[in-house]
Amino acid sequence: MKNTNVHAFVAIGLGPFNLSLACLAEPIAELDGLFLERNTEFSWHPGMLIDSCTLQNPFLADLVSLADPKSPFSFLNYCKEEGKLYAYYFRENFYLTRAEYNDYCRWAAARLSKVRFGHEVQELVYDSQAGCYVITGVRGERREPFVLRARKLVLGVGSKPLLPAFCEPREHRWLHSADYIAHKAWLQRKRSITIVGSGQSAAEVYHDLLKEADAHEYRLTWITRSPRFFQMETTKLTLEMFSPDYIDYFYQLDERKKERIVRTQDSLYKGVNASLINQIYDLLDDRRKRGLPLRSRLIANCELQGCRYETDSDGDSYALEFRQLDCETRYAHRCEGLVFATGYRENIPPFVDGIRARLRWDEQGRYRLARNYAADLNGNEIFVQNAGQHTHGMTNQDLGMSCYRNSYILRELTGVEHYKIERRVAIQDFAVPVGADFVRL
Ligand SMILES: Cc1cc2nc3c(=O)[nH]c(=O)nc-3n(C[C@H](O)[C@H](O)[C@H](O)COP(=O)(O)OP(=O)(O)OC[C@H]3O[C@@H](n4cnc5c(N)ncnc54)[C@H](O)[C@@H]3O)c2cc1C
Structure with a gap:
């Protein structure tokens, strides 16, 4: 029935x-x-x-x-x-x-x-x-x-906000950039704020706090494991990778190769857009030109390896441990406010x-x-x-x-193609076009 x-x-x-x-x-x-x-x-x-x-x-x-x-x-x-x-x-x-x-x-x-x-x-x-x-x-x-x-x-x-593995969610309510707006006023009452990560969200949070820093007491630290604060690539031949052609090419690759490729593609979707990097630079440069203290540090190449939330008579703070990846040296850092802009997972x-x-x-x-x-x-x-x-x-x-x-x-x-599904939109070939010009050996 x-x-x-x-x-x-x-x-x-x-x-x-x-x-x-x-x-x-x-x-x-x-x-x-x-x-x-x-x-x-x-x-x-x-x-x-x-x-x-x-x-x-x-x-x-x-x-x-x-x-x-x-x-x-x-x-x-x-x-x-x-x-x-x-x-x-x-x-x-x-x-x-x-x-x-x-x-x-x-x-x-x-x-x-x-x-x-x-x-x-x-x-x-x-x-x-x-x-x-x-x-x-x-x-x-x-x-x-x-x-x-x-x-x-x-x-x-x-997707779900991703925290470093050692930040046990049951131990403390760590602040991820996904919840930034609701906690912004709370953060701005701190004397020091550290932002971990260097993707678009990290840059947006840093920029937002930097713009308003004069009206508050805080020192800002922006720290990332990446070797530099890199730009999201948006040149046209790279943008072509966001296409049906590239999906078809990528999909048929071996699983292990896919993992390797994705790891090399950070700058395609994980970096910061160029105009925001420039706005951040200009804000800091303007302070420097006016002879004002920067009250901010930007540090790349440093991997967060440990983090503890501590509370004592001085108030709440975070004790962080970083490793500078080139020099292989470890550092301790303390801050009152901490934002993890460490991305998302499935x-x-x-x-x-x-x-x-x-x-x-x-x-x-x-x-x-x-x-x-x-x-x-x-x-x-x-x-x-x-x-x-x-x-x-x-x-x-x-x-x-x-x-x-x-x-x-x-x-x-x-079972019906209600909307035309493009198969080929890119100028370039992601797979070698076998034919008279390219003969498979
Ligand atoms: C801050 C930010 C900015 C971004 N900006 C861009 C951008 O500019 N360009 C770009 O290409 N990508 C961007 N992205 C990436 C991506 O496109 C977005 O994350 C997008 O929101 C993903 O859409 P979604 O539909 O998968 O999930 P979501 O937007 O996360 O929506 C999922 C929905 O599922 C609902 N849900 C979950 N569980 C249940 C349940 N059990 N029952 C019923 N409902 C449920 C949730 O309430 C939620 O509304 C951005 C990501 C972030 C975090």
Whole structure:
């Protein structure tokens, strides 16, 4: 007997990736999917919504345009409907602030019919008799239980803040950059603040605190294991690596080679954008020119090897231990405020435990994703967003490749290519083009 309550798919988590999927799925009337988000509204990394920080991608990497520029959910249509189009045109800047992007995403989410906020998924199991997944969780302020059924799933639960291994979360509530905004006022009451890490988030936190340093007492230290405060590479032939062509090339490589390649690609996605590095330099240089004390230190090449939180009659502080990697010398450093801008890791939520046996795993306990982004043994039931750096490469977390991945996932969900999936966009060849010019030996 046909169970009419079985959805074609349920998507879990509503960050930019599943929100993009929801926008692209909305016009497909026959597709019966639901999108569940535990928060009561869309909120994009609220702990890092620092004034004036921008996206790293131009606005064309919005929720839909690279799949369907005519979509009503495009950033340009948002501007038109909200009376902002001319303001944006006069500004002559393709990079939205993160706050603007967040507003745009909220606007889009409010126009979708299949999105359910305030729904936290807690458990997934497979009902083999009915041939469907059973999704259970709690919803609303009163946390009432809900049960849904779906033939397929799309997991889009984002990533998790990563702390150094020796920072035991049960021992102390360490501050990660993901929670910076909520703790900013608390940090600014300290006499010394240290920021560990040198990616975009570290630079944004450092810059934000540096700009306001005159109004406070603190000394700022910015320290990183990287050999220098390096720039995110954005030259055009490098940007071409954020393409379907590169995903196809990378995907077919041997697993060990992939690991090695990803380790050499830090400057493609982990560095700081050049304009922010320059703004930081100019702020410090301006202080120097005015004869003011810098009250700040920037130190590269130093690996954090230990960290203790201590409290005594003088107050709270952190005792850190660093190793200078070139000189192989160890140093102790003490600060009152500490921010770990040490990145993020994949989020494999506990709710997948109930369907663990249906998923493909690699030796490191990560999803082993098929080329079509499916993580299940059948290769067409459970699709995963943003957890495939080791399989698909560094495009995994890039907002610019979201439309491509979602066009792909939609084709897998429906069997129809609703949005054209580009196969070749780069000028360069990532694999050697075998033919008359290049003969394989
Ligand atoms: C500060 C910051 C800035 C970034 N800027 C850029 C940029 O400019 N360009 C770029 O290309 N990339 C950027 N990234 C990287 C990446 O694109 C973002 O992290 C992006 O938000 C990832 O989207 P997501 O949909 O995977 O996850 P998230 O945005 O993390 O969303 C996941 C959602 O899942 C929900 N969820 C989790 N568990 C459950 C559950 N059990 N039930 C229901 N819902 C659940 C969460 O509440 C959350 O809303 C940035 C990352 C950070 C941290």
